Amino acid sequence: MEPSELRRAVEAGRATASELGLQVDDVVVIHNSDRVALRLVPCDVLARVAPSAHLADSAFEIEVARRLVGVDAPVAELAPRVGSRVHSRDAFAISLWTYYEPVESEIAPADYADALQRHHAALRRIDLDAPHFTDRIAGALRVVTDREQSPELPDSDRELLSDTLGGPSAAIGIENAGDQLLHGEPHPGNLLNTREGPLFVDLATCCRGPIEFDLAHAPEEVAEHYAGADHGLVHRCRALNWAMFSAWRWRRDDQMPDRDNRRAEGLNQVRAALDRCGLG
Known part of the structure; x- marks a missing residue:
């Protein structure tokens, strides 16, 4: 703000x-x-x-x-x-x-994966009407394709984000992936290290989709400790996540601090993620 x-x-x-x-x-x-x-x-x-x-x-x-x-x-x-x-x-x-007093040490990848697995298990035990993660992709795509919503987005970058959000990668294994309730954005900023153990916050992003969509928000090492994860799908989801992040930063009314650097970071991460999964 x-x-x-x-x-x-x-x-x-x-x-x-x-x-x-x-x-x-x-x-x-x-x-x-x-x-x-x-x-x-x-x-x-x-x-x-x-x-x-x-x-x-x-x-x-x-x-x-x-x-x-x-x-x-x-x-x-x-x-x-x-x-x-x-x-x-x-x-x-x-x-x-x-309010939880933070513990200053970093959360180890294995502990991060354990917290996410327990969170996913708990989410399977509740009944909640939540959007599908593809609804969020569609919302980001609308921002990218509407020049009034993203007037400062350069044409070449607009094409990159549009292709990433709306191309084949947007359909990442939806027919074959086992959908369930997800956190939606369990990145390190949304996992507190507390005396009670790791705790997730910012639960408004809850949605439905494959667990790999959540894993793509976590540090890369976390997926290695999550049993049964499809690592190829994690990489493709990571490209989508960074494309959505970039789309929000180019909104005309976005209020994220240090927005110019965030815009550059997002686009660079999209390119790196696409190269990683062979879609660059």
């Missing part, structure tokens, strides 16, 4: 928690992109604040978390003292979560 919007988001998170009886003397910005994560001190609650356009996503995330906690999934829990609902204030949607 831009500084002025961030200030409003911080105040919305602070005021919402205070009205619910939580003591908030200070607010620490943990993460800032199109939505923000705030540590509220000293109550030690994490507030996730998004523009009100994301109200449905925030409500969906809460429902996913509620169901997964019930089947012992390795996920962050909602704040126990304030109820499990989305709060609205000043054009923002606010949800309140348990």
